[in-house]
Amino acid sequence: MADPQVEIGRSAPAEEAGQTSTYATASQWQLIRRKFRRHRLAVVSVWVLVLLYGMALFAQFLSPHDPFEFNDKLVGAPPMRVRIVEDNKLQRPFVYGYKRTVDFATMRRYYEVDPETKFVIRFFAKGFSYELWNLFPTDRHLLAAEDGGYLHLLGTDRLGRDMVARILYGARASLSIGLVGVLISFVLGLVIGGISGLVGGVVDDVIQRLIEIIRSFPTIPLWMALAAIVPKEWPQLWVYFGITIIVSLIGWTSLARVVRGKFLSLRDDDYVVAARLSGGGNAWIIRKHLLPAFASHVIASLTLAIPAMILAETALSFLGLGLRQPFISWGVLLQEAQNVRSVALMPWVFTPVLFIIVTVLAFNFVGDGMRDAADPYA
Amino acid sequence: MATYIVRRVFYMIPTLLVISFLSFLIMQAPPGDFLTSYIAELSASGEQVDLELVESLRATYGLDEPWYVQYWLWISRFVRGDFGTSFEWNVPVRELIGQRLALTIFISMLTLLFTWIVALAIGVYSAVYQYSIGDYIVTTIGFLGLATPNFMLALILMYIAFQVFGISVGGLFSPDYTNAPWTWGKFVDLMKHVWIPVIVIGTAGTASLIRVMRANLLDELKKPYVVTAQAKGVPAWRALFKYPFRVAINPFLSTIGWLLPALISGDIIVSVVLSLQTTGPLYYRALLSQDMFLAGGLLMLLAILTVIGTLLSDILLAWVDPRVRYE
Amino acid sequence: MTEKSAPTALSRAEISADVLLELKDLHTHFHTDDGLVRAVNGVDLTLRRGRTLGVVGESGCGKTILSRTVMRIVPEPPASISGHIFWHRQNGEIVDLATYPVKARQLREVRGKEISMIFQEPMSSFSPIHTIGNQIAEALLVHERVSKKEAQERTIEMIGMVGISQPDKRFHAYPFELSGGMRQRAMIAMALVCRPTLLIADEPTTALDVTVEAAILKLIKSLQAQLGMTVMIITHDLGVIAKMADDVAVMYLGKVVEQGPVEAIFDAPQHPYTRALLKSMPRLSNTGSRLEAIRGNVADPYTVLPGCAFFPRCGEGEQDRCTAAMPPLVEVGDDHLVRCVMREGVAHGRGSG
Numbered sequence A: 001m002a003d004p005q006v007e008i009g010r011s012a013p014a015e016e017a018g019q020t021s022t023y024a025t026a027s028q029w030q031l032i033r034r035k036f037r038r039h040r041l042a043v044v045s046v047w048v049l050v051l052l053y054g055m056a057l058f059a060q061f062l063s064p065h066d067p068f069e070f071n072d073k074l075v076g077a078p079p080m081r082v083r084i085v086e087d088n089k090l091q092r093p094f095v096y097g098y099k100r101t102v103d104f105a106t107m108r109r110y111y112e113v114d115p116e117t118k119f120v121i122r123f124f125a126k127g128f129s130y131e132l133w134n135l136f137p138t139d140r141h142l143l144a145a146e147d148g149g150y151l152h153l154l155g156t157d158r159l160g161r162d163m164v165a166r167i168l169y170g171a172r173a174s175l176s177i178g179l180v181g182v183l184i185s186f187v188l189g190l191v192i193g194g195i196s197g198l199v200g201g202v203v204d205d206v207i208q209r210l211i212e213i214i215r216s217f218p219t220i221p222l223w224m225a226l227a228a229i230v231p232k233e234w235p236q237l238w239v240y241f242g243i244t245i246i247v248s249l250i251g252w253t254s255l256a257r258v259v260r261g262k263f264l265s266l267r268d269d270d271y272v273v274a275a276r277l278s279g280g281g282n283a284w285i286i287r288k289h290l291l292p293a294f295a296s297h298v299i300a301s302l303t304l305a306i307p308a309m310i311l312a313e314t315a316l317s318f319l320g321l322g323l324r325q326p327f328i329s330w331g332v333l334l335q336e337a338q339n340v341r342s343v344a345l346m347p348w349v350f351t352p353v354l355f356i357i358v359t360v361l362a363f364n365f366v367g368d369g370m371r372d373a374a375d376p377y378a
Numbered sequence B: 001m002a003t004y005i006v007r008r009v010f011y012m013i014p015t016l017l018v019i020s021f022l023s024f025l026i027m028q029a030p031p032g033d034f035l036t037s038y039i040a041e042l043s044a045s046g047e048q049v050d051l052e053l054v055e056s057l058r059a060t061y062g063l064d065e066p067w068y069v070q071y072w073l074w075i076s077r078f079v080r081g082d083f084g085t086s087f088e089w090n091v092p093v094r095e096l097i098g099q100r101l102a103l104t105i106f107i108s109m110l111t112l113l114f115t116w117i118v119a120l121a122i123g124v125y126s127a128v129y130q131y132s133i134g135d136y137i138v139t140t141i142g143f144l145g146l147a148t149p150n151f152m153l154a155l156i157l158m159y160i161a162f163q164v165f166g167i168s169v170g171g172l173f174s175p176d177y178t179n180a181p182w183t184w185g186k187f188v189d190l191m192k193h194v195w196i197p198v199i200v201i202g203t204a205g206t207a208s209l210i211r212v213m214r215a216n217l218l219d220e221l222k223k224p225y226v227v228t229a230q231a232k233g234v235p236a237w238r239a240l241f242k243y244p245f246r247v248a249i250n251p252f253l254s255t256i257g258w259l260l261p262a263l264i265s266g267d268i269i270v271s272v273v274l275s276l277q278t279t280g281p282l283y284y285r286a287l288l289s290q291d292m293f294l295a296g297g298l299l300m301l302l303a304i305l306t307v308i309g310t311l312l313s314d315i316l317l318a319w320v321d322p323r324v325r326y327e
Numbered sequence C: 001m002t003e004k005s006a007p008t009a010l011s012r013a014e015i016s017a018d019v020l021l022e023l024k025d026l027h028t029h030f031h032t033d034d035g036l037v038r039a040v041n042g043v044d045l046t047l048r049r050g051r052t053l054g055v056v057g058e059s060g061c062g063k064t065i066l067s068r069t070v071m072r073i074v075p076e077p078p079a080s081i082s083g084h085i086f087w088h089r090q091n092g093e094i095v096d097l098a099t100y101p102v103k104a105r106q107l108r109e110v111r112g113k114e115i116s117m118i119f120q121e122p123m124s125s126f127s128p129i130h131t132i133g134n135q136i137a138e139a140l141l142v143h144e145r146v147s148k149k150e151a152q153e154r155t156i157e158m159i160g161m162v163g164i165s166q167p168d169k170r171f172h173a174y175p176f177e178l179s180g181g182m183r184q185r186a187m188i189a190m191a192l193v194c195r196p197t198l199l200i201a202d203e204p205t206t207a208l209d210v211t212v213e214a215a216i217l218k219l220i221k222s223l224q225a226q227l228g229m230t231v232m233i234i235t236h237d238l239g240v241i242a243k244m245a246d247d248v249a250v251m252y253l254g255k256v257v258e259q260g261p262v263e264a265i266f267d268a269p270q271h272p273y274t275r276a277l278l279k280s281m282p283r284l285s286n287t288g289s290r291l292e293a294i295r296g297n298v299a300d301p302y303t304v305l306p307g308c309a310f311f312p313r314c315g316e317g318e319q320d321r322c323t324a325a326m327p328p329l330v331e332v333g334d335d336h337l338v339r340c341v342m343r344e345g346v347a348h349g350r351g352s353g
């Protein structure tokens, strides 16, 4: 029987349709990548993240000073400015030291630039010795002041420790907690969400209710309670993992929802049905159709979950319930900045916040870009 | 509508059960029972241990019984409003919580209001004027708000308030009023102090709500029924507010579900920084000193608060959206 | 006069008092990120009072945008509109709807009151959270000084007129409580509640099944007779045209390539595209033979070649003549115009007027 509403012009020959479908699936990843590239902020953010993680990875090499070394001559000193001109002549980059005066009435220290002490900056110079990734013992650093000099480009903290070094070392904990945490969330979310989506029925109902309940808990109090349980005697590394697990214990719920939702919607998505009708096997369908769309959605949700974890670690550590001194993380560094007094007197101890903000923003933008790109046809 | 409400209330029961269970679990989590650690702490600080009191507590809370008996004893008292005794303060938890919980609720509601009004206005603006300079500015500020840790914002605002307005913030009342009974003056004093926590707690939520509202409205503005309204000759503002705005606001209402927990979370951490007289610092101290009755009770109450808030928002949603009501 | 010349003269309109709407060299161009889309690209068209104009053409040829341009409710992205939309009011006044800014009060007064529209998707064209009655009555409340009560009464009357049972009860129904056919009837009620002079129906039945389609078409026809409206019906189904239209305009890539009385178009189609369209339509008389699809696809709207846009798909044309310049509209019969160089020879009445 003839369709009474023949769509003129849409009746492309059948074999042509078959060809375009294979072409389309082959290029789905490409489509996603292309669409992602159009999100310029996201692309820039990817590079920012690469930079940040690179900093964490090479923290030891990049630090001009040992982050645990107290410089009792420069306690709470402001950032030093890099100069290249002296007496109107171009010079190798250098910094001036500080002259300290103490107001004994208020016990405030004042630092004044002291042109008498001058520290030339050397590249690949010798500094404190370390083992890069616990593998390669060396004492080379990207930047360091000449022998016996100081190079505090972001100032020093209350105890005279170099902020650059501390921020770099802190990046290792703060940035990795996001990744490890999201990995744990990912496994939990994938397993639980997958079961929920695939099994369905009562199991699905129960899991969904459970997720709803967990989500109705205010997270910070819950995190705080869990973090408070972590025994104080634990070694630092254990505490680190303990906090990571705690932080990820909440994160998995949203991921589980995404996974489940995707399973449900993909199961009866038009193009999957079409693939099945055209005779594709199950494995083929999953690989060609489900996986790219699914993976990009999951990656997007993962990316968006990381900043929440980083902020959670920061908050917990800030409150003294998370990581603790002498372990360094950005949150731990901010413990120094607990009151208005420090904002007013030593604003540079807040620089870790800038790093947190940049990291969180970058992850958000990348996640947004991914999410948009995950629907290449939208 | 009535059946919907009844069903939703009914739905709450398992939620509350699980919540109570989790809270109990957390109370029990520190090694040893809390009485033992209490005694250990007292002995360590060289204080007299009232053995009689300890024994009576042990019996009251069934500490020698299996966990489910303990749970039952705790929860059955909790339901009757007996939240146990704080070991640190040695007074009933209920007395400690009273006014602080009220202040937490007050601040949370105020913040919710603030969040909604600001997010609605800005969200509508940036959807209607999509890609305008204003839209970009708002989006940028929104992102910054999302990315800045709460406590940091608190410190910065405190600093600004101090430098610019000369207000010494911190706390919710001026020293004169802190312990004074409630009067109009005290209320005014409270309102003078409350804006900093409200802004600080509200920022992150506002930022994400703006994005929700903007996205919702943009979606709705593309819907054919907007064209239908235009085709009827409805004026532009009416075509915006009667239709897409009304539809876009529904998913917005349902954001209470996660907004409320976030607000209470925010309240906890911000009030520690700003030393507000809300539940936050109390809870924080209770956790640090492992005063588990107090901590568990507070956790449970906070969770209940959010559940009730979510229930209210669901009812509100059903009231404005026939699709939910009929479902 | 064969060639539609500069659209300054209102001569035709002055001559025939029965003209209702006159489109002259109408263009609607979208400025998209990917380039300029010439959705409507030089349309000349006349609608006469009380008659039904059918607009046909393949998907994407600009039918919807044309009708939306008439009401000046063109969707985003920003579009530039040029040309004239002469609207002849009941009182003899002639206004050019193309000259007003989109938000002008004058346009709002025309929309929904003098020109109404029914849309393709009856579901999404209603707000999901307002009752049908509320949405229908709104047109009355906006355009006429009526009380709420009166608006409700007239709305209920209208709901009854479009064949919905229990109108006073349906007044309080939400869109999701009605079936597709019911919703389309409600939509018609919404369009007609102010008794407009022109009803534009953009594929009013595409989303409906065949039996409902017939009922809806019948309803539109009977209401047209009852209310004395002019109807412009848009479709890509020639069957609908045959049932409904007095006049036909065939569109291809933003242009009207042939227009004329329905008999002339069906019996003596002049443009190769019209002929191809007719061949692709199933008819009782040729059930045995194969339906023919038109070769190729509608060209993409971004690229514009000189000359006739249909030439690449046309089997009859001659390279030189067809691609030289856009063919003018030539009159090949009474009110029968075609835009094809191959017909210029057979045109009658050349130079007259």
Ligand SMILES: Nc1ncnc2c1ncn2[C@@H]1O[C@H](COP(=O)(O)OP(=O)(O)OP(=O)(O)O)[C@@H](O)[C@H]1O
Binding pocket: C030, C032, C037, C038, C039, C057, C058, C059, C060, C061, C062, C063, C064, C065, C066, C075, C076, C077, C236, C301
């Ligand atoms: N909002 C828009 N932005 C850009 N281009 C558009 C827009 N709407 C329509 N177009 C383009 O204008 C052309 C005409 O579209 P229109 O919707 O009028 O076609 P149509 O004839 O109604 O098709 P259909 O039969 O599918 O409804 C198409 O090429 C379409 O891609």
Ligand SMILES: [Mg+2]
Binding pocket: C063, C064, C065, C202, C203
């Ligand atoms: Mg159309």
